[in-house]
Amino acid sequence: MxxxxxxxxxxxxxxxxxxxxxxxxxxxxxxxxxxxxxxxxxLGRMTTARAALAGAATGAWFGLFIGLLFGIFTVGNWWAVILVGLAIGAVWGAIFGAIAHAMTGGRRDFTSASSLRxxxxxxxxxxxxxxxxxxxxxxxxxxxxxxxxxxxx
Known part of the structure; x- marks a missing residue:
C-alpha cells in the first residue's frame, strides 16, 4: 500500500x-x-579519432588482462610480457574502434548517457x-x- x-x-x-x-x-x-x-x-561529438581512443583504452585493459595471465606463467622478464600485452591490446582496440565508428556512416556521431527519471x-x-x-x-x-x-x- x-x-x-x-x-x-x-x-x-x-x-x-x-x-x-x-x-x-x-x-x-x-x-x-x-x-x-x-x-x-x-556528452559530446564522436569522431573517428575519439572512437579509436576509446577503443584503445578498452583494448589496453583487455591486453593488460591477457598479459597478466601470460605473465604468471613466464619465467624471466614478466613485466615485458605484461607491457607487450597492453600495447598490442591498445593497438587492436584502436583499430577496431575506428573501424566500428566508420561503419556507422555518420548516423550517430555523438556520445550520450541515458537515465530514467x-x-x-x-x-x-x-x-x-x-x-x-x-x-x-x-x-x-x-x-x-x-x-x-x-x-x-
Whole structure:
C-alpha cells in the first residue's frame, strides 16, 4: 500500500530512512517511481579519432588482462610480457574502434548517457504495516521544517 508520495527521490529516501531510524521493518517497504521519462544527455561529438581512443583504452585493459595471465606463467622478464600485452591490446582496440565508428556512416556521431527519471515517488509498505508507517510518517520532522511541495501521506 502507498503510505506517502513525493515529487522527488530524496524526499522518499528521507522517509524510508526515518522509518528505519524508528525501528520500522524497512524490508517491507519500497520506493516506487512512476511516470518514467527516459533522458538521454548528449556528452559530446564522436569522431573517428575519439572512437579509436576509446577503443584503445578498452583494448589496453583487455591486453593488460591477457598479459597478466601470460605473465604468471613466464619465467624471466614478466613485466615485458605484461607491457607487450597492453600495447598490442591498445593497438587492436584502436583499430577496431575506428573501424566500428566508420561503419556507422555518420548516423550517430555523438556520445550520450541515458537515465530514467520518475515524476512521482511513492513509498509503499506491506498492507499489514501500513497503519504503523502512516503513524510514524505523521511524526516526521522535515529538514528545514517544510514538507516537499506536492507531498502526500
Amino acid at each position: 502507498t503510505v506517502a508520495s513525493y515529487p522527488d527521490y530524496p524526499s522518499a529516501q528521507y522517509t524510508v530512512d526515518f522509518l528505519s531510524d524508528n525501528q520500522f521493518p524497512v524490508e517491507r517497504a519500497a520506493i516506487v517511481g512512476t511516470d518514467l521519462t527516459l533522458v538521454e544527455t548528449v 520518475a515524476n512521482q515517488y511513492a513509498v509503499t509498505v506491506d498492507a499489514t504495516f501500513a497503519d504503523q508507517a502512516r503513524q510514524l510518517i505523521g511524526r516526521m520532522n522535515w529538514q528545514g521544517g517544510q514538507r516537499p511541495a506536492g507531498a502526500t501521506g
